[in-house]
Amino acid sequence: MTNHQKRLSVPKSWPVERKEEMFTVKADAGPHGESGVPLLILLRDVLGYVDSRKEARYALNQDSIHINGKAVSDEERPVGMFDIIAFSEREEYYRVFPDEGGRLTLTPLDADSAGSKLGKIEGKRNVPGGDVQLTLHDGQTLLVEDDSDYSVGDSLVVGNEDGDIVAHFEYEEGALATAVAGKHAGQIGTIEEIQVTKSSSPNDVILSAYDGDDTFETVEEYIVTIDENFVDADEEEMNELD
Structure with missing residues (x-):
């Protein structure tokens, strides 16, 4: 199986220029499905921390690059929406976040904010044991008690080290x-x-823009509930992945 992919066929969220070269690296199987961006693209093409796959492998072998609190050794590991990337030696931390063009961006974080990540609940089912x-x-996946009030469509902030739920944002009218x-x-x-x-047909959602009086409408599938901490981070300088 080839480890290359034609640039013209990559998802729109990938931070690559489609007409510069014919091929780019292909992501391994893993989280985020087909939308996951290979880590090598972020290290080489976006941040400029390495110039080649060989340099990326060397950097990863130092156990100094973490995704969601875990050291990464595979340069083709897919990275996607809301992942937390930490460079321990540089003391740099980023959250992967979509920009207004749909491309993924890297939002700088402080060390405390990088200790947890956001996740949207897309499935809920009972398991043996209650x-x-x-x-x-x-x-x-997370196991919670049967009487918990989490619903599909809600968002959770989950600690990277222990997997504990540290915040819960309900999907409801009035939510950010x-x-x-x-x-x-x-x-x-x-x-x-x-x-x-x-x-x-999917449900439609009407929102009032956070930074103005306008409203916009989209489908329910595209909505993720957040809190003001994400707005504050979004207003800081963002490193666009292109």
């Missing part, structure tokens, strides 16, 4: 949220109305 299993957007795909990707606003459809 607990409930939650599945997040990147495939991570961001669109992560579609033509409004990267926009942040307050949910004004959730329009539930009676057909198989």
Whole structure:
């Protein structure tokens, strides 16, 4: 199986220029599905910390690069939305976040904020023993008590070291949220109305823009609830992945 992919066929969220060269590196199997960006692209093409795959492998062998609290050794490891990337020797920390064009960006963080990551609940089911299993957007699973009030569509902040839930943002009218795909990707606003459809069509969500009086509309699938900490980070200088 080839470890290259044609640039013209990569997902729109990937931070690569499609017409510069014919091929780019292909992501390994892992979290985020087909939208996961190979770590090598971030290290070489975005941050400029390495010039080649060989240099990336050497850097990763030093155990100084972590994703969501775990050291990474595979330069093709997929990285995606809301992942936390830490460079311990440089004392640099980033959150992967979609910009207003839908491309993934790196938002600088402090060390405390880098200790946990955001996840959208996309699945919920009962498991033997009376607990409930939650599945997040990147495939991570969490076990919670049966009487917990977590619902599909809500967001959780999960500690990278212990997997504990440290914050819960409900998907409801009045909640702060961001669109992560579609033509409004990267926009942040307050949910004004959730329009539930009676057909198989997705529900629509109307939001009032956080930074103005305008409103925008997108489908429920593209909405992730957040809090003001994400707005503050988004207003700081962001390193675009291109």
